[in-house]
Amino acid sequence: MYKQNRFCSDVGIHYPIIQAPMAGVSTPALAAAVSNAGGLGSLGIGASDVKSAKKLIEDTRLLTNKPFNVNVFCHEPVSRNDQVERAWLAHLSPLFAELDEMVPETLNEIYTSFISSDDVFEMLVETKPAVVSFHFGLPSDEKIHALKKRGIYTIATATNPDEARLVEDSGINAIVAQGIEAGGHRGIFEPNTTDEKLTTSVLTRKLVAQGSLPIIAAGGIVDGTGIKAAMHLGAEAAQLGTAFIVCPESAASNDYRAALTSERSLKTKLTSAISGRPARGIVNRLICHGDSDKTVLPASYPVAYDAAKKLHRAASKQGNFDFAAYWSGQGAPLKRALPADDLVSQLVKECNW
Ligand SMILES: Cc1cc2nc3c(=O)[nH]c(=O)nc-3n(C[C@H](O)[C@H](O)[C@H](O)COP(=O)(O)O)c2cc1C
Known part of the structure; x- marks a missing residue:
């Protein structure tokens, strides 16, 4: 049995394994299976309206009656720029044209930030x-304080030491150290600033040394060896998405699963190019074309x-899935297609807990 650390006992879980929130991919069945197996399951509601998020x-x-995590997006509310949007279209x-489709005249802000969404709060x-x-x-600060006052444990992603300092100063309980290997959207606060693109191991080590909050390593971790390495660097938990x-x-x-199980995952x-924010995914037609003109x-x-x-x-x-956002981390080729509770048991076994 794993000897509980501060993060596990504060959250009330057995194992320091978090199934990453993944908007569009995580489900109640997935989150509950992970939580029932002793880890922390997560729901990603960043792209959901309040009614479907509540459901x-x-x-x-x-x-499940075990703890689980609910994740929201806190991007700066969008400032629309007609010229940029037209140039992008x-x-x-x-x-x-390739798909015999009219170019849309305008684009929409398809979901709002938690920062400006009081109903989700x-x-x-x-x-x-x-x-x-x-x-x-x-x-x-008001939203963080109100959630904590309700006894909710709070976590935020950081991709560099400056962001981690802001998280620590905000009173949040723990930090996800998201390295450049991670699948899906990079949690960087300001996507237009220079990104040092720290790896999960370097970032984890830096954040452990810098502050006092529990650090959760995320990015490229797919098996017990990866989890043990992160814990050895001082992380108190590992957050796995792609796995x-x-x-x-x-x-x-099915096509997403097939892509992850094929050579494409390499x-x-x-x-x-897909969403307007940096995110890691399997290379497809949209990424190749979107990134082809850096101007x-x-x-x-x-x-x-x-x-x-x-x-x-x-x-x-038209049966063409080469425009789908198949978010994936660099560890994808090491993943195992197991039911979620078996995967958690396998990870625990590989960690020798
Ligand atoms: C399909 C997918 C969707 C994701 N969606 C979210 C999300 O909604 N919220 C979030 O905080 N992180 C999201 N992430 C990032 C994860 O929290 C985590 O940082 C990442 O999966 C870790 O890297 P790994 O995929 O290599 O394990 C997503 C990742 C993937 C692969």
Whole structure:
């Protein structure tokens, strides 16, 4: 049995293994299976409206009475720029033409930030999940304070020591140290600043040395050896995303699973071409074209994502999935397609706990 550390006892879990929140991929069944197996399951509600987010939490509660994490996006509310959006659509126009689709006249902000969304905040205060985590930045002090006052444990992602300092100063309980190997969106607060692109091991070590909060290593960790290495560097838990995408409980499509199980998973790329923010995914037609002209900036996040989703919808109607956002970390080739509880047991066994 694993000897509990501060993070596990504060959150109330057996093993320092977190199934990463993954908007569009994590499900109540996945989160509950991981929590029931002694880890911390997570829901990603960053792209959900308040009604569907509440239902995800209620559905998870029907499947587990153990703690689980609910994750929201705290990006700076978007500032629209008509010129940039038009230039981006013009850049993508050959792709729309290839799919016999009209180029949209305008793009939409397809979801709002938790920073400007009081209804999601009120729903979290009311439903009181054991853990709430933040990606892309931090909410106001008032929101953090109110969630903590309800007894909710709070976590935020940092991709560098400066962001980690802001997290620590905000009163949040723990920090996800997200390295450059990670699948999905990079949690960087300001995507337009210089990114040192620290690896998970360097970032974990730096954050452990810098502050006093529990550090959760994330990025490229897929098996027990990776978890043990992170804990050896001082992390109090590891957060795994890609490893859980291929579990039968996830919402990943068959084509996504097939891509992750094929040679395609050997080629991932960090790109802003899909959503407007840097994110790591399996290289596809949209990434290749989107990144082909560095002089054209993608529209802001999540406005660019609207164009990507329109392209994917049109392509998938033709049985073409080469425009889908298949987020994946660099550790993908090491993943195992097991039911989530078996995967947690396997990880625990590999850690010799
Ligand atoms: C498909 C996918 C979706 C993700 N969505 C979210 C999300 O909604 N919120 C979040 O905080 N992190 C999200 N992430 C990032 C994870 O929290 C984590 O940092 C990452 O998965 C770790 O790297 P790994 O995939 O190599 O394990 C996502 C990752 C993936 C692969």
